[in-house]
Amino acid sequence: MKIDRIELFPVTTPRQTGIANQHVIVRLETADGAVGWGEMSDLSHVPMYQFDIPELEKMLQQMLLGKDPRNIAKLMDDFIRFFPDEGHMYSRSGLVRQGVDLALHDLVGRVDNLPVYSLLGGKLRDRTRVCYPIFRMRSVEEVEPNLQRIEDKLADGFDLIRVYVGANAEADEKFLAAFTDRFEGRVQIKSLDFSNLVKWRESSKLIERYADLCDFMLIESPVPRNDFDGLVNFRNFSRWPVSEHVLHIHHGWALLSQGCVDILNVSPYLLGGLQASLRLIALAEAAHASVLIGTTQELNLGTAAVAHLAAAARVLDFPSDSTGPHLYTKDVVKAPVQYINSHLIVPEGPGLGIEVDEDLLREMSSEAHWTFGLDLAGVLDRTAANRPSAEKK
Numbered sequence: 190m191k192i193d194r195i196e197l198f199p200v201t202t203p204r205q206t207g208i209a210n211q212h213v214i215v216r217l218e219t220a221d222g223a224v225g226w227g228e229m230s231d232l233s234h235v236p237m238y239q240f241d242i243p244e245l246e247k248m249l250q251q252m253l254l255g256k257d258p259r260n261i262a263k264l265m266d267d268f269i270r271f272f273p274d275e276g277h278m279y280s281r282s283g284l285v286r287q288g289v290d291l292a293l294h295d296l297v298g299r300v301d302n303l304p305v306y307s308l309l310g311g312k313l314r315d316r317t318r319v320c321y322p323i324f325r326m327r328s329v330e331e332v333e334p335n336l337q338r339i340e341d342k343l344a345d346g347f348d349l350i351r352v353y354v355g356a357n358a359e360a361d362e363k364f365l366a367a368f369t370d371r372f373e374g375r376v377q378i379k380s381l382d383f384s385n386l387v388k389w390r391e392s393s394k395l396i397e398r399y400a401d402l403c404d405f406m407l408i409e410s411p412v413p414r415n416d417f418d419g420l421v422n423f424r425n426f427s428r429w430p431v432s433e434h435v436l437h438i439h440h441g442w443a444l445l446s447q448g449c450v451d452i453l454n455v456s457p458y459l460l461g462g463l464q465a466s467l468r469l470i471a472l473a474e475a476a477h478a479s480v481l482i483g484t485t486q487e488l489n490l491g492t493a494a495v496a497h498l499a500a501a502a503r504v505l506d507f508p509s510d511s512t513g514p515h516l517y518t519k520d521v522v523k524a525p526v527q528y529i530n531s532h533l534i535v536p537e538g539p540g541l542g543i544e545v546d547e548d549l550l551r552e553m554s555s556e557a558h559w560t561f562g563l564d565l566a567g568v569l570d571r572t573a574a575n576r577p578s579a580e581k582k
Contacts, residue, residue, distance in 0.1 A: 190300065192253045194218040197246045197288075198554040202488065202517045206324065207573030208233075209560045212488055213240065214521060214550060215288040217258065217296050225258070225296020226545050228490040229288035230458045230513075234279040235568055237561055249289065261293045261308075265464055272461075274437035278385075278414065279485070283461045290462025291494045291541070298540035305494065305541055309463060309501035316532040317482070317499035318349060318508040320379040321515065325353035325570040326360040330577030336367055339376060345515065348376050349508055349531045351409075353570065355383040357578075358395060365402040379508050380432065382409040384569070389419035393426050400428075407432055407452060407507060420449035432507075434459060434483055441469050445476040452507060456483040458491065463498055470502050479506035486513035486571075489522040492533070493541040496526060500535045509533070521550040 198214040215227035232239060252271065256264060268289060272282035294305045306312045321342045323335050339350060352368075354361045368378070381399060383392050392411040399405075407430040412419035424431045432452035435441040436459060444450045453473045457466050466482075473480045482499055495511040511533060514525045523544040527534040536542025564574055572579075 190219050190221070190223070190257060190259065192217055192256050192258055193220040195246060195249045195253055197242050197249070198550055199242055199557040200521060200550070200553045201557045201560065202519050204516050205518060206516070206571065207575065208567070208571060210486070210517075211239070211557070211559055213242070213288060214490065214545070215292040217253070217292045219258065219296070223296060223300050225292045225294070225299060225540065226490055226543070227288040227290065227292030227295065228488055228494070229284040230487040230491040231485040232284065233560065233568070234485070236279070238281075239559055239561070240281065245285070253289070258293050258296050261290070261297070261464065264293060265290055265462065269461065276436055276440070278434065278436065278459065280436070280459060283459050286461030286465070287457050290457070290464060291490065294463055294494070295540035302539045304537055304539065305463070305497040306500040306535060309467060309497060312500045312535065313503065314500055314505070314535070316529070316534050317496065317505065318531055319512055319528070319533045320349040320351045320508050320510060320531070321347045321512050322486070322510070323350050323352045324572050325356045325384070326364060327356045327566060327570065327576075327578035329357070329360045329363055332360055332364045332367065335364060336371060339368070339372060342515070343372075343376060346528065347512070347515070347531050349379055350376060351380045351382055351510065352378055353382045353384060354399065355387045355392065355395065356570070358398070361395070361399065362402060365399055369403045378403060378405040380407045380409045381405050383411045385410045385412065385414040386569075388412060389416070389423040393423055396427065396429070405429070409454065410434065417443060417447050417449055420444070421447060424449060424451070430479065432481060435469055438465070438468055438472065441472050445472065445478055450478070452479040452481055454483040455480055456485065457494060457498065458485045458487065463494060466498055467501070470504055474504045480504045481507040482509040482511065484510040484513065486516050487511060488517060489514050489520050489525050489543055490541060490545070492526050493536050493543045496533050496535045497541065499533070519553070521545055521553060
């Protein structure tokens, strides 16, 4: 079996929150017609540059045509050399590797009529608990709409959220106090996420204020990125477990060996796919650390891959974050992944277990457009340009 064709399809997908995000769908095909699908998830982040899709497609053809897709380890070893770790969030190299890694696993699984979790070593769980994101508020006018969003998602079966904080303490406090009054006993908060925007002394003070208003399981990214000393200081201060996104395997080792975190936030979109994510989970296990599976909010293909990773992960101590199919209003698949009571269900079909609607994909790709603008707060917070805090300017 040899890879005969590689195609990339850029798509633009709107979110319920009013913004649109860009993704690239990867299609691999063998000489005998077998097909596998992957996803480069959510390129709508800083740094503000996008792929040259035709040139990237040519490069992938040179690397993959004629190769055996079953030898995923060798192929991904080549990819980490040509698309090396960049050492920052939303690495474009990581996204390229993610897209190819997912497509290879999907292709081999479909050919062998096996779910991807079987290729990862088997299934330890058939579902994983996930949380719905409440994005950062920069004005108190954004509090009530987010409370209403929780009510709406609770009706859809989501009783777990994570809350982005740190931009406006008044808005955070009003939201968290109102959340407790309205939802205590009905909805839990997985984490308060500072997204590396606040220094450790400030985040330490804010956490104590927020803890008087609500209960939460853990704290995420409470210091600027790569401030290892700040993370150690915060963790020594914190009464709650501390999590940080892992950028690559050596970053994960640094976080653990220096005592920075209790939890590694492991994400295929950052690390470059499923194989790289499993290595980080093994690293956490060796260090007796915890793991949660993070997200950039993938489409259904990427979310299905997260579900298979969660199924095979030996360490998975905290709820995960992948709820993209409930954020986006349009996708390229015939039927979405399933969620039941804040749990992402592992698909059981061959490969990723998700069927792509190729006609819809080509239609969406023909209409794709990049939506980058100069609203940095909107890009960082994943919020629309017409949010109340933007309208004040």
